[in-house]
Amino acid sequence: MGEMTPRRRAIYCYTGNREKADRITAHDPLTTTTVEQMMAVKAPFPDSTRDVELGVRLAEAAWTIIGLEGFKIPFDLCIEAQALGAELNWGRIDRQPSVATHPFKDLKDLKIPENLMEKGRFPYKHEIVARLREKYDFLPITCQVVGPFTLAGHVFGVENFLIWTRKRKQEEILEALMLLADVNLMDAKEAARAGADFICIADPTATADIISPQFFRDVMVPVYRYFSERCPLPIILHICGNASCFLPYLPDTGVDTFSADAHVDVAFAKQVLGKKVAVAGNVFTINLLMKTPKEIRDEAVECIKKGTDALIPSCGIPPRTPTENFRVLPQVAKCMVFY
Amino acid sequence: MASKEEIIEGFKKAVIEGDVEAAKKWAEEAIKAGVDAYEVITQGGAKAMEVVNELYERREYFVPEVLCSAVALQAGVDILKPHIKVEKTSVPAKVILGVVEGDIHDIGKNLVKIMLSAAGFEVIDLGKDVSLQKFVEAIKEHNAELLGMSALMSTTMPGMKKVIDLLVQEGLRDKVKVMVGGGPVTPEWAKSIGADARPKDASEAIEVAKRLVEELKRKKS
Numbered sequence: 332m333g334e335m336t337p338r339r340r341a342i343y344c345y346t347g348n349r350e351k352a353d354r355i356t357a358h359d360p361l362t363t364t365t366v367e368q369m370m371a372v373k374a375p376f377p378d379s380t381r382d383v384e385l386g387v388r389l390a391e392a393a394w395t396i397i398g399l400e401g402f403k404i405p406f407d408l409c410i411e412a413q414a415l416g417a418e419l420n421w422g423r424i425d426r427q428p429s430v431a432t433h434p435f436k437d438l439k440d441l442k443i444p445e446n447l448m449e450k451g452r453f454p455y456k457h458e459i460v461a462r463l464r465e466k467y468d469f470l471p472i473t474c475q476v477v478g479p480f481t482l483a484g485h486v487f488g489v490e491n492f493l494i495w496t497r498k499r500k501q502e503e504i505l506e507a508l509m510l511l512a513d514v515n516l517m518d519a520k521e522a523a524r525a526g527a528d529f530i531c532i533a534d535p536t537a538t539a540d541i542i543s544p545q546f547f548r549d550v551m552v553p554v555y556r557y558f559s560e561r562c563p564l565p566i567i568l569h570i571c572g573n574a575s576c577f578l579p580y581l582p583d584t585g586v587d588t589f590s591a592d593a594h595v596d597v598a599f600a601k602q603v604l605g606k607k608v609a610v611a612g613n614v615f616t617i618n619l620l621m622k623t624p625k626e627i628r629d630e631a632v633e634c635i636k637k638g639t640d641a642l643i644p645s646c647g648i649p650p651r652t653p654t655e656n657f658r659v660l661p662q663v664a665k666c667m668v669f670y
Numbered sequence: 671m672a673s674k675e676e677i678i679e680g681f682k683k684a685v686i687e688g689d690v691e692a693a694k695k696w697a698e699e700a701i702k703a704g705v706d707a708y709e710v711i712t713q714g715g716a717k718a719m720e721v722v723n724e725l726y727e728r729r730e731y732f733v734p735e736v737l738c739s740a741v742a743l744q745a746g747v748d749i750l751k752p753h754i755k756v757e758k759t760s761v762p763a764k765v766i767l768g769v770v771e772g773d774i775h776d777i778g779k780n781l782v783k784i785m786l787s788a789a790g791f792e793v794i795d796l797g798k799d800v801s802l803q804k805f806v807e808a809i810k811e812h813n814a815e816l817l818g819m820s821a822l823m824s825t826t827m828p829g830m831k832k833v834i835d836l837l838v839q840e841g842l843r844d845k846v847k848v849m850v851g852g853g854p855v856t857p858e859w860a861k862s863i864g865a866d867a868r869p870k871d872a873s874e875a876i877e878v879a880k881r882l883v884e885e886l887k888r889k890k891s
Contacts, residue, residue, distance in 0.1 A: 420799065426772045427825075429799060489775070493734040494741060497688065535823075540853050541733040571823075572853060593824075616824050617854075649825045 337400035338528065341471035344640045345529060345588045346565050347609045355635065355642055357664035358401030359393065360473035360531040360567050360611070361590065362647030366425050367654045368392035376650075377421040380406050380428055381452065386459045394470060396654060398661035401471035401528075402463050405456045408533060411477045411514055412485035414451035415443075425650040433488040438495065438507045441486065443514055448521050456518075457525045464526025471529065473567065474522035478534025479511040479554050480542075486511075489536060496546065508554045516561050523563040531567040532558070532586070538572035548580045559585030567611065571646060575599065582607040593617075593645035598637035611641035614660060620649040624659050631663040674705045678714040681746055685718035686725075688738025690745045697749035707753035711788045715743045719785060720873045727871075740781050747788060763883040764814040768796035768805060769852075770829035775822035778852055781872035782818060789876045791816075805833045809846050815883050818875070821852040830855075831863035838864075844889075847882035849875065 335353050343352040345360075369375040372388045372395070379385035389406065393399040407427040409419050416434030435441050444450065448457070456474070463472055477485070483492045487507075496504055519530045537551055559566055568586040570577065573594035581589050581604060591600050591612035600610045614630050631642055642664040648657060672680065677700045684692035700710045722739045725731035731739075767783055769776045776798040787793045794812050796804060809817060817837075821827045830850050837843045849867040850860050860868035866882055869875040 422772070429772065429774055490737060493737050497734045497738050540822075543729075543732040546732070546734075617827070617859075620828065645824075647825055649828065651828065 336469040338469050338471045341401055341641070342528060342565070345567055345609060345611070347587060347606060347640075349609070349640050354667065355640060355664055356400055356471075357398075357642050357661040358471050358473070359399045359641075359643040359648075359660070360401075360403050360475070360529055361533070361569060361644060362406060362427075362475075363393040363397065363399055363403050364389055364406045364650070365648055365652050365654065365657065366650050367652075368396045369424060371396050371654075375424045376406070376426065377423065377428055380421070381455065383455055383458050383462070386455060387462050390459060390463060394467075397657050399657075400661060400664075401473065402467070403473045403475060403531070404459050404463070404527075405452070405475065408475075408477050408481065408535075409485070410452045410456055411482050411511075411518070414447055414453055415486050415514070417485060427650075430485045433486055433491075435486050438487070438499065438503050441507055441510055443510055447514060448517050453518065453521070457521045460522055460525035460527050472527045473529040473531045474519065474525075474527040474564075475531045475533050476515040476518050478532040478537060478568075479508040479515065479558075480537035480551060481534050482511045482514065483507060484536045493541070496542070496550075501550065505550055505553065508550065509557055512554050512558045515558055519558075519562045519564060527564060529567055530562055530564045531569060531590070533569050535569075535571040537570055538592075539570075539574050539576050540572040544576045544580070547577045552580050552583050555584035555586060569646075578603040588640065590643070591645065596637070597634055597639050601638040609640040610638070611643050612639050613645040614642070616644050616646045616649055616652075619644055619656050620652045622656070624655055627656055627659045628663055631660055632667065635663070635667050671703050672699055674703065674709075677703060677705050678710055681710055681714035682718040682721075685715055685739050685743045685746065686721050688735060688742050690742045693742040693746040694749060697746040700750065701753055707750040708790075711747055711750055711754070715746060716785060716788050716873065716876070719743060719781070723871050723873050736781070740784060743784055743788075747784065751787075762790065762792070763816055763879070764792045764794060764812050765816040765818060765879065766794050766796060766805065766808045766812065766814045767818045767820075768800035768808075769798040769820045769822075770805075770826050770833070771799055771801050772829065773821050773823050773826035773852075774798045775852070776820070778822070778872070779818070779820040782820070782851065782869075782875045785872045785876050786818075786879060789879070791879060802829055802833050802836060806836045806840060806842065809837070809842060810840075814846060815886055816879055817846050817848045818879075819848070819850050821850075821855060824854045827852070827854060827859070830865065834864045845886075847886050849878055849882065851875070 341358040374385040374389040569590035588609040593615040681696035869878040
């Protein structure tokens with residue numbers, strides 16, 4: 332076995348083999364960008380969400396400024412929708428780009444161009460991965476894809492799509508989601524070629540606050556499984572909100588790690604998932620934003636005691652989070668062995 | 671012709687089941703039969719949404735079902751609204767509603783909007799992804815008594831505090847009551863940022879809105 336690099340450690344921790352690592356990882360596969368990092372490396376939003384040079388610099392800040400053990404690309408959730416024809420609000424330094432228009436009026440309008448990976452900012456995203464890989468062999472890189480349910484909300488409009496989940500045939504809904512999972516697959520394959528280690532499916536809209544456990548089991552599980560059976564890289568699935576009621580179905584999705592939001596108890600998740608799916612999480616983002624380093628340290632230690640496999644925030648980091656607060660996570664991960 | 675009770679019951683059932691066509695049918699029936707439109711909205715529609723909220727709380731309904739009900743209610747309200755008689759039993763007041771900037775999750779806000787308009791409030795809906803300054807401008811422009819802000823993402827929640835801070839800066843905080851809502855927004859958070867209330871759902875928002883406006887009017891007089 333070679334040296335225990337952050338990359339090797341992250342691969343062990345995010346694939347359910349953390350006993351082979353020396354400690355848990357502090358590689359954050361969720362959104363890591365903050366205003367202070369942007370200022371420090373002079374790569375502000377929105378320019379860094381469009382320019383490869385600036386994008387590389389901002390991604391690096393996770394390691395050079397915060398000490399997070401790896402990189403996560405991209406910085407917003409709009410690359411897929413934009414390439415499929417949505418217009419964006421580009422945001423500003425403390426605000427991510429967001430989707431402004433929905434390109435498809437109906438399920439049957441959804442078409443995925445074959446050259447999608449050449450469109451919009453997909454080339455920007457994969458180029459950043461390639462450049463980071465060239466420079467940092469020892470650090471892991473996560474490529475985030477916007478999960479099919481959230482992407483459906485982006486391209487059809489969330490309300491429309493949610494209503495259709497009740498009013499249209501389930502086969503039609505499944506078909507659209509599988510097509511969108513194909514977008515994720517094209518993206519994942521390209522990211523793997525560029526040197527990424529993980530795919531993080533960010534599917535914030537597929538939360539238990541919005542969809543039922545039945546819908547998750549009958550529709551989302553087959554969609555995620557379809558993706559995981561074809562994806563060349565280990566998968567981290569992040570679902571916002573209290574996804575506790577989805578836990579029993581997670582092993583069937585085929586994902587390697589579940590990233591738990593703040594309302595999910597990590598100890599409970601570990602108990603339900605056992606050895607089948609690793610658990611990452613879940614220092615509450617609002618506490619990272621508002622509380623003191625000492626309070627954050629206590630919460631981080633608590634997460635480790637509960638058995639988390641990766642010490643990360645509960646969700647994407649709020650842009651105004653102070654650096655000294657965010658730094659606590661890698662600091663704690665480094666000095667804590669497993670409980 | 672259907673009786674008043676049948677119409678109200680029929681409309682209520684249509685809304686609970688999220689059946690747009692049936693909701694329209696019963697709303698038209700109500701107008702034909704001369705049943706008070708406001709009564710159909712409050713006794714049928716608002717009561718239906720209470721049932722829907724209960725089903726949601728019991729986790730029998732989820733957001734898609736609630737949304738279907740809201741759409742059915744809106745379809746009915748659109749037909750009934752022009753027939754509502756002017757004198758309303760509730761406390762008349764202007765309410766500014768919106769989802770704070772960076773956030774496009776407006777389902778909850780739309781439910782609150784339907785409920786508040788059904789209860790007789792004049793709702794000025796700023797929509798979603800609303801810039802923080804725009805809330806303050808709208809309060810000034812419309813001389814509103816109440817502000818309702820919503821956020822579903824923990825990353826956008828801090829925007830609510832900024833709006834309240836802006837209101838303080840501009841000397842408007844005493845002139846307007848503020849309620850906040852959305853998935854991650856807890857009553858503790860609401861209190862900590864200086865909001866007046868965090869109703870737990872759209873139907874409670876009506877009671878809270880009435881109470882806040884009464885408080886405000888009492889203070890002014």
